[in-house]
Amino acid sequence: MTDFRRIFDDIKDFIEASYPKYLEAFDLDKPFITTEFLDFDRFKNDFCMFIEIDRVNFAASPYADDCGKIARIFCDIFLVFRGGTVAKIDADLKDASSALYQMFRNEEIDEAENATIREIDFFRYVEGHRAIVASKSTMELEVVYH
Numbered sequence: 001m002t003d004f005r006r007i008f009d010d011i012k013d014f015i016e017a018s019y020p021k022y023l024e025a026f027d028l029d030k031p032f033i034t035t036e037f038l039d040f041d042r043f044k045n046d047f048c049m050f051i052e053i054d055r056v057n058f059a060a061s062p063y064a065d066d067c068g069k070i071a072r073i074f075c076d077i078f079l080v081f082r083g084g085t086v087a088k089i090d091a092d093l094k095d096a097s098s099a100l101y102q103m104f105r106n107e108e109i110d111e112a113e114n115a116t117i118r119e120i121d122f123f124r125y126v127e128g129h130r131a132i133v134a135s136k137s138t139m140e141l142e143v144v145y146h
Contacts, residue, residue, distance in 0.1 A: 007111050011073075011075070011111070011141070015049070015077075016033055019103055026092075026099055028096055031048055031096070032045040032048045033048075034048070035050075035052070037050075037052075038050045038052070040126065040127055043080075046083045046084070047081055047092070051075060051076075051078075052076045052078070053074075053075045054075055055073075055074050056071050057072040057074070069144070070143065072140055072141070072142055072143075073140070073141045073143055074138070074140055077139060080132065080133070081096070081133050082129070082131055083131060090124065093122065104117050104139070109141065111141075116139065117139050118140055120136070121136045121138075
């Protein structure tokens with residue numbers, strides 16, 4: 001049986017456990033992490049991470065065997081910094097994005113055969129505020145299901 005809620009929870013748990021050690025290299029603290037909707041008015045922490053699962057694709061894979069098939073999970077990870085000088089939060093955002101990329105290059109998620117960040121978009125002056133910056137990392141994960 002495929003249990004997507006468990007898979008999504010495992011992705012969040014993996015990030016919560018692994019990400020802090022990559023942030024240490026940039027002298028950054030762990031973010032507040034949520035799978036709730038991206039809401040700048042509700043979540044006012046200086047460093048937040050929002051994980052959004054966009055869609056699951058069940059297209060056949062040439063690499064699937066008789067034991068299972070591969071689903072591709074697409075998600076966006078938003079990093080948001082606020083509450084400092086523009087130069088400081090912009091630098092922190094770039095460092096945190098580098099740490100996120102390195103984590104997915106170096107670590108393996110138990111549930112995923114492959115986890116790849118496809119692109120990272122950077123946003124300054126989020127919602128017209130000089131003191132809020134964000135990035136969106138678009139990811140693709142391959143998960144075996146039965």
